[in-house]
Amino acid sequence: MNKQTYNDIAETLYTEKLDNGLTVFLLPKPEMAKTYGIFTTNYGSIDQTFVPIGQSEKITVPEGIAHFLEHKLFEKEDHDVFADFGKQGASANAFTSFTKTAYLFSATNHIEKNVETLINFVQDPYFSEQSVEKEKGIIGQEIKMYDDQPDWQSFMGTIKAMFKNHPINIDIAGTVESISKITKDDLYTCYYTFYHPENMTLCITGNFNPEQMMNLIKSNQASKEFKKMDEINRYLPNEPKEVAMKEHHIKMPVSVPKCTVGIKESSEEISGEEFLKKDLLQNMIVDYYFSKGGSFYQELYQEKLIDDSFYFETTLDKNYGYTLIGSNSDEPQVFSNKVKELLLSTRDETLSEKDFNRMKKKKIGRLLRSMNSLEFMANKYTHYHISKVDLFDIIPTIQALQLEEANQFLKEWIEEERLAVCTISAE
Known part of the structure; x- marks a missing residue:
């Protein structure tokens, strides 16, 4: 574990890249009552065209699938992850942006238990055809809600005016039509390509012991098996310098x-x-x-x-x-x-x-x-x-x-x- 002290700002950062490729950052702040953890994958809504892990041909997946996958990871076969965090006194959430997907929690106690819950649920996907179909209705309602929000329409309208080909011009959640095409197999393909530890970072900051926390994370990861991962090939269309619409x-x-x-x-x-x-x-x-x-x-x-x-x-x-x-x-x-x-x-x-x-x-x-x-x-x-x-x-x-x-x-x-x-x- 690498320890680096930044004297000018009184911060000490602990860093380690684990054997499976996961990069861990620990920033202890013992003066704080709270601890915050965020588990992030370098995968967002713009990553629509790529070569799946273990394959040689590129594919293009439906718009909005990264956001859909974020929703589905919280739902397991026999329990809901939000309930697990709630029992442990933690507040949990997640977000999908154009370039990344992140899962997070904050808590003042049961910190190690909450860190394990965070890692375990993200690294344990469960998708069924029935639950995927159910989620389409839920996210469809969310999309329609944003369609009626002037601030969001102003934001996306300006993005669409600027970018002609770049997938940033597509709403992060996709459209009702695009998410209707998402299948269970699509979710697993995206998950196993982009949720490999090599493509992820775990950052914990707050009130905890860094040595104990790193040992906990290393032990957790050592108990799991992941395929070897090569660099992900992602494809973006050429984007002109000028705007799409003045x-x-x-x-x-x-x-x-x-x-x-x-x-x-x-x-x-x-x-x-x-x-x-x-x-x-x-x-x-x-x-x-x-x-x-x-x-x-x-x-x-x-x-x-x-x-x-x-x-x-x-x-x-x-x-x-x-x-x-x-x-x-x-x-x-x-x-x-x-x-x-x-x-x-x-x-x-x-x-x-x-x-x-x-x-x-x-x-x-x-x-x-x-x-x-x-x-x-x-x-x-x-x-x-x-x-x-x-x-x-x-x-x-x-x-x-x-x-x-x-x-x-x-x-x-x-x-x-x-x-x-x-x-x-x-x-």
């Missing part, structure tokens, strides 16, 4: 129109230092312009184009990236034109040393505050690990960023062909 209009019964401007950031496969620098600069620059202290926010607010619903978010993942800037607005066309005008103006701007140093300090301050959250630490460590980045390298990387790098990023950041607008209105 304008996307969705009609829904909303009292005030919603408008979102999307920036198609990247669809290239990057990792390591290159990924981290782009991720940081993208986040820092969007925040610089659109946070409440930012010049763009102030201009939009003074012109009464936004209200309290205004938001911005930016994401960079292993093979795509996007930024969203949106708000309820009585004048959605004026709002989107103004945001695009402001974004295009950044090509002629340069940041000052003073501004950039302030941006770096703000980013570090937020990161240090977030590190008080067990959920943040475990989720982010896992997220960055998939892209070959160590979460604890972020602060030194921010400190080392140069003004020239930021201004070069700013110069290349915005191109009109990579801007898309999604508007939701009753008209």
Whole structure:
């Protein structure tokens, strides 16, 4: 077990890659009353076309299968896993994103028992034809519920406007039609391909003894057998640089129109230092312009184009990236034109040393505050690990960023062909 101490932030991380390929991260925080665990597979909704383990031909599975599989893993032949966690005083949950599926719990006691429950239920699939058919109705209702949510439709509508071929433009849950095609055999194929320990990480943070916890996990894994796994071959379609649609209009019964401007950031496969620098600069620059202290926010607010619903978010993942800037607005066309005008103006701007140093300090301050959250630490460590980045390298990387790098990023950041607008209105 590798032990690494980060003196600047007073954290100690224990890491080990087990014989079966599972990577374990333990981050003890004895001052905390709670412990949080997350078991993550490098498999999300975009992984639709791949070569199944032990086979040589690629297949394409129905849309929404990763999310469907997440649901089904909680249901066993003779019991429900949520009930098991409840008896042990734990709160459990799971989520599927575009790139990963994660199972998690938090608890203040019976920690080792809850860790075993987490590992065991994820590594013990049980799917029957009857239960699969039943689940189609449940998830179908969930899909229909999201179809009626303007915020979700605004998000997915902007994604669809930006990405033409990349499967990020498909709803994580799929469609009622696509999930109707899912079979028990499809679930087992996806499970045994992507839920191999070699493709997974287990991260535990909170109040526990790291040596005892690692011994528990190693003993648990040594008692199970897994086939040897080669690298998974996944296939993504070519994605053009420009957006799929410059304008996307969705009609829904909303009292005030919603408008979102999307920036198609990247669809290239990057990792390591290159990924981290782009991720940081993208986040820092969007925040610089659109946070409440930012010049763009102030201009939009003074012109009464936004209200309290205004938001911005930016994401960079292993093979795509996007930024969203949106708000309820009585004048959605004026709002989107103004945001695009402001974004295009950044090509002629340069940041000052003073501004950039302030941006770096703000980013570090937020990161240090977030590190008080067990959920943040475990989720982010896992997220960055998939892209070959160590979460604890972020602060030194921010400190080392140069003004020239930021201004070069700013110069290349915005191109009109990579801007898309999604508007939701009753008209």
